[in-house]
Amino acid sequence: MTHALIVIxxxxxxxxxxxxAVPEGDAIVAGINALMADxxxxxxxxxxxPAGHSSFASSHAGxxxxxxTDMPYGPQVLWPDHCVxxxxxxxxxxxxxxxxxxxxxxxxxxxxxxxxxxFFENDRTTPTGLEGYLRTRGITDLTLTGLATDFCVNYxxxxxxxxxxxxxxxxxxxxxxxxxxxxSAAHAAMRDAGVSLT
Ligand code: VGL
Ligand code: ZN
Numbered sequence: 733m734t735h736a737l738i739v740i741x742x743x744x745x746x747x748x749x750x751x752x753a754v755p756e757g758d759a760i761v762a763g764i765n766a767l768m769a770d771x772x773x774x775x776x777x778x779x780x781x782p783a784g785h786s787s788f789a790s791s792h793a794g795x796x797x798x799x800x801t802d803m804p805y806g807p808q809v810l811w812p813d814h815c816v817x818x819x820x821x822x823x824x825x826x827x828x829x830x831x832x833x834x835x836x837x838x839x840x841x842x843x844x845x846x847x848x849x850x851f852f853e854n855d856r857t858t859p860t861g862l863e864g865y866l867r868t869r870g871i872t873d874l875t876l877t878g879l880a881t882d883f884c885v886n887y888x889x890x891x892x893x894x895x896x897x898x899x900x901x902x903x904x905x906x907x908x909x910x911x912x913x914x915x916s917a918a919h920a921a922m923r924d925a926g927v928s929l930t
Contacts, residue, residue: 734872738775741879742761745822751812751813758825760905763877773871775865777838778822778839780838784843786843787808803845805855840853845858848884848888849891871897880907893927899925
């Protein structure tokens, strides 16, 4: 009972046709559903932004999609509007089996701070509560899958490793955005943090 599967942001907006589509984002859904059978604990995350969120380029006059901006907590990519609370884009991919989920954790609700990681907002200090949930259940090992490899999966894996969890990424069940070398940077950072990439 000490090993949890965490499925990151398998939502319509990150799949082909969505607002921030990750290439082949939907290709991992069936494999993730099958993998759930191997884990006693399954956790899903959901990117869940209020309209007008500060990570949206549309909230910054004069900025274009995928520009960088400086936020009080550091550099921030400016994204297309995506995963707005209550919209179809924010819903899980219809093929994802959500019945097995022990916990669905939402993130990115603070209008002023983006939240890639399932554990902390992008200030790297404001917690989502996931760590407490895992620790009180005695979970020590995490396998991560989902979208996107180089953003939310990467940040979640780095935080989990820093918190002392044993972390494995199922790369075959992740897909990346790959913005300006972000995928190779993510690979290097995860390797350095002791994350297993399989
Ligand atoms: C994500 C960009 C913005 C992700 C979320 O799930 O990787 N990326 N919000
Ligand atoms: Zn987001």
